[in-house]
Amino acid sequence: MTFPDGFLWGSATAAHQVEGNNIASDFWVLEHVPGSRFAEPSGDACDHYRLFREDIALLAELGFTSYRFSIEWARVEPEDGFISRAAIEHYRDVLQACHDHGIVPMVTLHHFTSPAWLTRLGGWEYAGTPERFAAYCRTVMTELGPLIPYACTINEANIAMLTRRMIADMTGTAGGAEQAPVGVARDEAGGGRDWREVGAEALRTTPDNLNLFLFTWTETGLELITRAHTEARRAIREASPSTKVGITLALQDWQAAPGGEKAADERWAEAFEFFLPAMEGDDFLGVQNYSRVVIGADGLACAHPEGAELTQMGYEFYPQALENVVRRAATAGLPVYITENGIATDDDERRAAFVRSALEGVERCLADGIDVRGYCYWSTLDNFEWLLGYGPTFGMIAVDRKTQKRTVKPSARLLGDIARRNAVADA
Template identity: 25%
Template sequence: MTKFDSLKFPKDFWWGAAASAPQTEGESLAYGKAPNTWDKWFEMAPEVFSEIGPGRTSNVYNLYREDVQRMQDINLNSYRTSISWSRLLPDGETLNQEAVAYYRDYFQTMRDKGIEPIINLFHFDMPWWMMELGGWINPIITDKFAFYARTCVEQFGDLVKYWVTFNEPIVHVECSYIYEFHYPAIRDFKKAIESGYYTILAHSKAIKAMKEVSSDIKVGTILNLTPIYSKSDSKEDLQAARYAQLLNVDSFLEPMVKGTFPKDLVLLLEENDLLLNVNEDDLTIIRENTAEFLGVNYYQPKRVQAPEGDVNRPALMPEDLYAPYIWKERRINPYRGWEIYPEALYDISKLVQNEYGNIPWFVSENGIGVADEARFQDENGMIQDDYRIEFIQEHLTMLHKGMEEGSNCFGYHLWTFVDCWSWLNGYNNRYGLYSIDLKTQKRTLKKSGQWFSEFIQKQSQ
């Protein structure tokens, strides 16, 4: 028996996978759904997406019953996906009854098969009607989002106990308003800060609205807690790491979990002419409505050093405050250019335990994307993805170490169950436990899926 094989997790531990509505459902302009930013951007510039858009994706809208059966077949006991805001409320106000019927049957099917549904409200898919009003930089979105959140619990609260407001909110902030990866793809640090603030306020207003409907539900949020590592112990590098921590981790983690904003972050924003004028009543809402549990997405660490040469003051971009560096000992996933560093998952477990009241948390995403996986098929068509098995084992080992030391983790979800559509690269990199043939939509279990199933079975013994 290897050291990994001897690891034992709690009996009620969540073993599952994660996905999102826009990356899996398909039927993106059918059955009453209105367009979101991805639908419209693909319509305007299909070349941005390598000509593969959000229209069909993995066809879960039509194949969810079969997929849920596959979840049960490989012993998953939980699954996280999202509701499409623009499907449920096509104009922001009117309930789409076809969407209600679809989601209710989807969630009921999970329950019938012993799969706990964890349902996310927003996974980067801004309704186009809201984008035309300004998206996350229009404060009206906080009330629009709270209405949507309330509606979700009114319609599905009897089927879904665990809700999350956002998946990786920093991503729609920086990708939309700094790095040009999401629509509207502009570069404006001040708008990024503004959109982040309204996202946090929307999170708290949503929790308040949802809890008014049902006190029995649990509401959390999902953050990508990217650990920050400094190049050296020099004063300059440590300061850069502190800036990176404030902007990339503490900025969402502290207000969403503790209800307060870090004083050092407020000072940093003020020094760089980025501080917003905020309403005291809004700060009260943020303080009084915080996450009850935390999902943590982890793929890679962030390694930083002090910027070199002349930098803008006040800062015009985050890179004016910290610069990336490449650790000479790093392992890398060449298909994404991401560092593989499982040890960070242990560091995350200690951060949550020691700095955030040991709030209940789970690994809500972890995984490895690889291109052209078909070259690893055996004679029976099964992809021999031993690299994914090794990746999972290494990260579970580090997670288990943190749990042994008291970190309050209750689950592990892999990204993803069935190969899904990815923002801007379509299906180039595959992450699933099941592979998908895009022409036929046929699902085929990978070796990692078989291994994961057997591992979960052993954990229950």
């Protein structure tokens, strides 16, 4: 495989999923309430907060040239207006470790979790959230900007739209947000109490204020998310003009069965075109893709093709989706970084096959003149997968959760070798 000079070869993590003990965040609280919809709490996670130096050194040893990770807002600002100097210095150390090992850091400033205090104010339905998020970004970039060449403001800014559609598919309500139930936020917590009520009580707020980023799909919430991006971009540029700024979007390869063409196009418009105005002025677009979704004539996702290979997440094994999505996303006119692409499986040979096939698609995009500048595998480590706990294994590196011992999988060596061969070719 041949890729252009300077192409970034990376892997990705998110703070809450790997660092451990993110106690000031909304998710930490909700993981521990009675009747929690989380399969298990995150706990120590992968102890990456302590072991980041070893992990970054391992990536460099394997041949990777980039590392995408998130700075945790709840650590930097654990209470409204209070900035933790210890957290700032910790992330300075993480960034410096990247540079010391020749790893280009790509930082995400919000990856699903938010400070618990923000949720008490109303979370991602609170009118002041964009300003508060921008202020946090300004603080981070004022302190650390010279060490951050690439900043993603919000991870998967469109994720609530995808969640809404998934629930609509499950319930047969193709109309989307207006007809889709809140789902996990409405399940019984035991004792006749609604899980949303229990969670709100634990966060010292009301159920109406329990507006988590992952489930913010009202028009007000979506407008606030896009405004948070544009205001954060402005703050980042003012504090660190040399930092390239973008957003990441979760993009399925929506394919139409006969009669489903209009509905498939609507899904793409909802998940991608809706965000085009907010992306005007961005330096790049982060594309995140894992599979395809086939849309039937009724406007709902169809069952997987008979005999299709499925991942641990229930996705179809379909690495070809990445090429299709990159081609469509490139119409935004921005350089593309593939900020997440991967597979949850306990069969590492299938992970290696997935990566090879996905990269062949990227290579074809490049051959056709599409401006793709990096590939980042999700994820670096077997980590905490949100509501599903530690069941799904996306990582190229296994983690023994009792000892925190890392074990490199062959797929990591495969991707690292591809990166190394291209680096030699560039030289």
